[in-house]
Amino acid sequence: MKKKFKMHNAYANDLINNFTKYYANPIQAYIKQNFNWETDHVCVINKEEDNTITVVSNDLLKLDNKQVREITRKQKTMTWINFSNNEHNENHDVLINNHFDLLHVYQGMVLKTKDWETNDSLTNPHIKVVETKTEVETFTNIIENTFDLETIVLNKYLPIHKYNLENKVNHLILVKDENDNFVGTGNIYFDDQHAIIDDISVLVEARGKGYAKMIMFYLISYAKKIGKSEVLLFGTEDGTPVYEKIGFKLIDTYMEVFYKQ
Structure with a gap:
């Protein structure tokens, strides 16, 4: 549970790592085995019960069409969640160009x-x-x-x-x-x-x-x-x-x- 995405500030670190750790369960067995938390910025999460996947990426990695197509080529239905420090970013455009629809934008808040x-x-x-x-x-x-x-x-x-x-x-x-x-x-x-x-x-x-x-x-x-x-x-x-x-x-x-x- 100590593995971390490295983000642009401490708030983002905790928000995003919390989401990824507890997206499905806290055991992490659902996370694709070749994902390296220290160096990679795209995490593929399998939802075996309905044969879909969720992908988590962040703005420290700029996605390209080739990378997105490699992840999506065998999967028809999927969710892609991109974290960023900018409401409209490069990854946003790449995903739209690869036939993803933008459903929601949530903004971080602190008290x-x-x-x-x-x-x-x-x-x-x-x-x-x-x-x-x-x-x-x-x-x-x-x-x-x-x-x-x-x-x-x-x-x-x-x-x-x-x-x-x-x-x-x-x-x-x-x-x-x-x-x-x-x-x-x-x-x-x-x-x-x-x-x-x-x-x-x-x-x-x-x-x-x-x-x-x-x-x-x-x-x-x-x-x-x-x-x-x-x-x-x-x-x-x-x-x-x-x-x-x-x-x-x-x-x-x-x-x-x-x-x-």
């Missing part, structure tokens, strides 16, 4: 916990820490019903939960409504320099009632409780203004999600 007031966030009765296999399954079902699945492997959460029991790398939570029905999820990773928030979701029928805010406040407060001075996340176009109101600031790290079929 400093020094002045964060935890108040009652950590004792919020709507928050339930995930502890059992059944709760992991509930967490996974909510993710399935709220996320675009190009960048998600749904069967990863149970292996991550089991791995966490011994290694203490993350913290999964559920949020419940007034009727004790679970309606949202949140996750925070903390095995790097920074805490990284992920998997924030609320079911459509429960939105607009403050549950997402509860999740965010709890996770930020938890990060401060365990001694993390900064919290990172990737913000969606819709989510970014919400996170800015909480106190997050934009940073020059982008995640572009491309899809080809």
Whole structure:
């Protein structure tokens, strides 16, 4: 788990290595065997259950048509995720030219916990820490019903939960409504320099009632409780203004999600 992409700053290092480490499961057996973390900048991740792959690249390596075609020539359906310090970069154009469609652009954000007031966030009765296999399954079902699945492997959460029991790398939570029905999820990773928030979701029928805010406040407060001075996340176009109101600031790290079929 100490292998690293080397990126343009410490924020990017933790965001991108966290994504790659926990894309499918924490064991790394799913990563193509000839990938060298110290020298290579393209990581091929196999999703054996549906015979698709995801490729992760970053802006320290400039892709070319030959390289992309070599990776994609035997695969019809695939996701390519490019990390960059620029919203529009050379790799972006190469992938578009090789018949990938740009689906999403996410921008990195950071919040400093020094002045964060935890108040009652950590004792919020709507928050339930995930502890059992059944709760992991509930967490996974909510993710399935709220996320675009190009960048998600749904069967990863149970292996991550089991791995966490011994290694203490993350913290999964559920949020419940007034009727004790679970309606949202949140996750925070903390095995790097920074805490990284992920998997924030609320079911459509429960939105607009403050549950997402509860999740965010709890996770930020938890990060401060365990001694993390900064919290990172990737913000969606819709989510970014919400996170800015909480106190997050934009940073020059982008995640572009491309899809080809």
